[in-house]
Amino acid sequence: MDFSTLERFLPDERATTMLGADLALALRAGDVLALEGDLGAGKTTLARGLIRALAGDPELEVPSPTFTLVQAYEGRIPVHHFDLYRLASAAELNELGFDDAVAQGAALVEWPDRAVGRLPESAVHVELTHQDAGRLARITGKGAAIERIGRSLAARDFLAQSGHGGAQRKYFTGDASARSYEIVDGNGQPQLVLMNSPKLVLGPPVRDGKPYAEIAHTAQSVSAFVAIDRALKAGGVAVPEIFAADLKQGFLLIEHLGSGSFLDAGKPVAARYAAAAELLAMMHGRKWPSRMEAAKGVHHVVPPFDQDAMMIEAELLVDWYIPFVTGKPANDEVRAGFKEAWREIFGRLEDAEKTLMLRDFHSPNLIWQAERHGHDRIGVLDFQDALIGPSAYDLASLAMDARVTVSPEIEHSTYDAYVAARRSAGPFDEAGFSEAYAAMAAQRNSKILGIFVRLNERDGKPDYLRHLPRIRDYLSRALAHPALAGLKDFYSRNGLLGDTAE
Structure with missing residues (x-):
């Protein structure tokens, strides 16, 4: 992989501090920044801006570690600030706990030339030199870290082009994809949200020469979000206003819908x-186009939630969850039985009511706006992967919320509220919807069992395992529907339901 070089002119100390904050937004555990430059070049100023941004505390005391050699700070990720000026030899890094510091979080290293042979190849070098009345920052490196830094600097350029070049950026949240979000705060104006959504990397082919994301119809660019946002807003749904967009690079500056939790103290609220x-119910009573405009001459075609997409999602249970619970990969007989059971169900779904299906309509993506009225009380986020599919899917996503335990009572009251609203609006096939709801709940929760195990085993995120009992309970509820008797029998015979107790 080739080295990349990025440059920024820093006219004053504020610009140096801001660069530090922009670098902080790109850092991940395992990253090493080597800070180079003469005395007075601004290394400590940049490090202070970076550390304060990671800690989320603009007033944090950040002394130079010249005499202590290392200072540790807690933040979004832990960070250790090393000053190796007084280091006698690179071997002393062992005493300073350098390797452990990099394993736990990020490391900033001043005077990195004292650490000969100890910095990882992925280390990013930030050299500060005097230029005119300011400084020039030259950032070099190779690999994921320098790519993330380049993306962060591009985001700053996007903000500048949008009239927010001097705004403070604060890490907001990330999700299971490469997307991330930041709070943009400047000059007492209402806070905005910066969406950083790089073009989807499709990955290797997994079936019929196609990658998983293509088969599952995952959105490949930010244009999908913009197009669906515009359509939802026109349809009376409270989604974020989009104030600026760079569709090519994947940056959006959008309305901050607030911090009103859809939950109360982490618990579901029935109302x-x-x-x-x-x-x-209101949304499912409308007609939605499958071709939506993102910008003049740019359209997004909403894909169908077809049988191939349903199957490859459900098969995450076979690929990841079955080996996790049985200690061995699923054999050919289990795989064939799984597909046969699901094909019969997916075939029956061909006649189910179809609509715009947001796909992740659950508490993390819903903002409660108590000061508003009617449907506007619910702000909706994260809908770029929407498909045209069974209307029952989103209700199952809501009523069997993957991130919070929804009791059977609240699940039933949620379901009943939906059915009552659909009844009042006109003819509604309740029996068909009930079967589709059970099928989509079973498909979704099967997929989630696989995803949560994959997040643990592939991505090193063990916290997701604590959700498994809840998801198994939801799966058992769905499989109780008479129409899924065959599938329930298959899951039971293969030990896939397990203990559903929390």
């Missing part, structure tokens, strides 16, 4: 779930 169900 809010019912209100969200009524919003879905």
Whole structure:
């Protein structure tokens, strides 16, 4: 992989501090920044801006570690600030716990030439030199870290082009994809959200020469979000206003819908779930186009939630969850039986009511706006992967919320609120919807069992395993529907339901 070089002119100390904050937004555990430059070049100023940004504390005391050699700080990720000026030899890094510091978080290293042979190849070098009345920052490196830094600097350029070049950026949240979000705060104006959504990397082929993301119809660019946002807003759904967009690079500056939790102290609120169900009922009573405009001459075609997409998602259970619970990969007989059971169900779904299916309509993506009225009380996020599919899917996503335990009572009241709203609007096939709801709940929760195990085993995120009992309970609820008797029998015979107790 070739080295990349990025440059920034820093006219004053504020610009140096801001560069430090922009670098902080790109850092991940395992990253090493080597800070180079003469005395007075601004290394400590840049390090201070970076550390304060990681800690989320603009007033944090950040002394130079010249005499202590290393200072540790807690933040979004832990960071250790090394000053090796007084280091006698690179071997002393062992005493300073350098390797452990890099394993736990990020490391900033001043005077990195004292650490001969100890910095990883992926280390990013930041050299500060005097230029005119300011400084020039030259950033070099190879690999993922320098790519993330380049992306962060491009985001700053996007903000400047949008009239927010001097705004403070604060890490907001990330999700299971490469997307991340930041709070943009400047000059007492309402906070905005910067969406950083790089073009999807499709990955290797997994079936019929196609990668998983293509088969599952995962959105490949930010244009999908923009197009669906515009359509939802026109349809009366409270989604973020988009103030600026760079569709090519994948940056959006959008409205901050607030911090009102859809939950109360982390617990489901029956009335809010019912209100969200009524919003879905309103949406499902509308006709939605499958071709939506993102910008003049740029359109997004909403893909179908077809049988191939349903199957490859459900098969995550076979690929990841079955080996996790049985200690061995699923054999050919189990795989064939799994596919046969699901094909029969997916075939029956061909006649189910279809609509715009947001795909992740659950508490993390819903903002409770108590000061508003009607459907506007519910702000909706994260819909770029929407498909045209069974209307029951989003209700199952809501009523069997993957991130919070929804009791059977609240699940039923949520379902009943939806059905009542659909009844009041006109003819509604309740029996067909009930079967589709059970099928989509079983498909979704099968997929999630696989995803949560994959997040642990492939991505090193063990916290997701604590959700497994909840998801198994949801799966058992769905499989209780008489129409899924055959599938329930298959899951039971193969030990896939296990203990559903929390």
